[in-house]
Amino acid sequence: MTKKGLIIKSTGSWYQVKEENTENIFEARIRGKFKLIKTRLTNPLAVGDNVEFQLEIDDVAWITKIESRRNYLIRKAVNLSRESHIIASNVDVACFIFTLKQPETSFGFLDRFLACCEAYNILPLILFSKVDLLSEPEIDFVEQIKTMYQKIGYEGLLISSVSELNLEQLKEKIKDRVSVFFGHSGSGKSTLVNALQPGLDLRTGLISEIHQKGKHTTTFAQMHFWKFGGSVIDTPGVREFAMIDVEKEDIQHFFPEIFKLGRSCKYHNCMHINEPKCAVLEGLENDMIQHSRYMNYLKLMEEAEELQKN
Template structure:
């Protein structure tokens, strides 16, 4: 039968079959390595075929994986030369950030946005803890809001503590599969708890499965929203390592640069020292934000360091 992967812990998976039942599923040995370059052959959000083995314990074998519509990957936290698929078949991603306690760097935001662009996943920036904003933070938020909305991103300000902006955010989640990401401490888990006030229901469903003793925050996990839609919770990400992006194509994942690439004098322009560069001219005229160009430059340098 067809099924959807709700949780992956590396060797065991939780899958919901088309019969509505949750199964503890394993991968057939040969399937695990065949032609796969990621550290995880199956990710949360994958559609698979299941072969039920033991109906009493709801144990099944995964026999096949269906083509992915899209996915988001990062460098593996355990092996920098491999990539790890965070989640697949997603409609959008929410990146939680904070401007205070802790402060999320713009470099981290931009790396994440580049990855979302590369994998064709619309991204929404959510700045939490607006109750901590003083004049300095509010000015920075206004600056970021102007910069990111001008290039096509949705940017929201919320306070989970005071309940500000939550209903607007819920509306954006309706009828969609959404990946939620961000550093630890930015309010991601608090938000998910807010969506599921009765968290016992959330954990009860999977009690008794093979990975019961594992730390739930280590792995991505998908939940059905009470108002139609699905949400995928990911562990807190310290850094976001980009994969499979060359120096040549990086500028394509900055929307404001992408719009100008045909105006550069050289087809292979990397927008650093080349003459007749439309991107550098746009930075100088203020059409492209200087801070976004610095993010581009820093990412470009990091790709070089890895000898892509």
């Protein structure tokens, strides 16, 4: 008998599937034919996938069908620069943890994350975390960053897992939704999840005093269910997000402020690099576009062009 369920844990070779409309959870494997599907993705299944499965001997579930994904987020596969790995699928809101220090978050990582959310139609939320460690001038600087991204259209929230600043507001934003949290190693992802729901006891890692970076503590993806409604997909650390099957010309669509200004360019196919009468370049000179955002736009275009060549 075929049943429907949700993938709630992935270790690479084994999965856990939660049966639809019940609390039943089964250990699951996939039929070999899924592994034969030609794809640039290293994993055929991801946490968040809706599937069909059949129970066989010893209540082992064999997954027979993967439903179409509404969206997904991808990271570059380890040691496989031309292949990618699905981090999570069917996500409602992706929360990016931005820390000014311990560790310092790079704008390149943030902008790449936001571009991926745009590309795969996922609502992003920027969480400016560890504000309990900041001085007043540093908090003012974080507020400026928050305002800068809000002008583009991205919502942000200052939070602290230690003082519990704005954690109730965060709960309201992720309530009854499938959420996922990302950030540099040591940014406090697991600590934040534990603060939102004491008792989950996700492993937390220490910051290296020498390199100011944390060690990844999550080795597989798993979905946890909030008591206040909804769920969170806990994922292994992500060093770099990826976009597959995206052409160089498409990148400007994933930077809202660049795409908006680009409509006023003289040429409809303007790439905003060195073309005459480019509204984006004029906007850059007039501080209508942040220089860091523009440089990250150029970098993503270069990567997309390189992938096209390969």
